[in-house]
Amino acid sequence: MASPMSAGGFLARLRAEGLSVVEVGDWEHHNRNHKGPWGPVHGVMIHHTVTKGSERTVKLCRNGYEGLPGPLCHGVITKDGRVHLVGYGRANHAGLGDDDVLRAVIAEKALPHDNEANTDGNRHFYGFECENLGDGKDPWPEAQLDAIERAAAAICRHHGWTERSVVGHLEWQPGKVDPRGFTMASMRKRIRERLK
Numbered sequence: 674m675a676s677p678m679s680a681g682g683f684l685a686r687l688r689a690e691g692l693s694v695v696e697v698g699d700w701e702h703h704n705r706n707h708k709g710p711w712g713p714v715h716g717v718m719i720h721h722t723v724t725k726g727s728e729r730t731v732k733l734c735r736n737g738y739e740g741l742p743g744p745l746c747h748g749v750i751t752k753d754g755r756v757h758l759v760g761y762g763r764a765n766h767a768g769l770g771d772d773d774v775l776r777a778v779i780a781e782k783a784l785p786h787d788n789e790a791n792t793d794g795n796r797h798f799y800g801f802e803c804e805n806l807g808d809g810k811d812p813w814p815e816a817q818l819d820a821i822e823r824a825a826a827a828i829c830r831h832h833g834w835t836e837r838s839v840v841g842h843l844e845w846q847p848g849k850v851d852p853r854g855f856t857m858a859s860m861r862k863r864i865r866e867r868l869k
């Protein structure tokens with residue numbers, strides 16, 4: 674059972690991991706906590722945005738859109754490797770996923786195939802949206818991959834988690850394909866190295 678970090682603690686951890694962090698508006702109090710619980714937290718989820726342009730991407734992730742109000746994550750990782758904090762608390766990023774996957778994340782075991790959408794993920798995962806078109810062609814610059822690695826590692830370090838607590842949206846919710854363009858296995862390997 675892990676309680677979420679405070680917003681200040683979250684910011685400090687990201688900076689301590691060497692990240693360039695941009696605070697967007699009143700991100701510390703922008704959340705969906707009025708719609709359901711936030712915590713206990715069990716892991717970190719990585720997404721791609723299907724957008725182009727950092728300004729537009731950050732704005733969308735903060736505000737959301739018709740039918741899905743923001744924040745759509747906690748941090749937006751743009752192609753330049755900066756982390757833009759758009760919200761803190763419950764955020765609309767993980768949706769309903771597989772309870773078997775959640776159990777595996779908690780136990781830090783190999784993930785089963787996600788074939789059920791029966792569990793509230795927004796309650797249990799920190800979320801990072803990463804600027805990418807998600808078409809398998811749009812490149813992932815090294816600065817951005819490095820920032821994903823550092824952001825995930827920062828959270829794992831705080832909670833005493835291994836790289837197995839970091840999952841892609843595609844590993845959680847049936848039908849999702851994000852992130853596309855790198856594998857979560859390769860990202861977890863990077864995070865494992867960083868946590869050594």
Ligand SMILES: [Zn+2]
Binds near residue numbers: 766842851
């Ligand atoms: Zn996603």
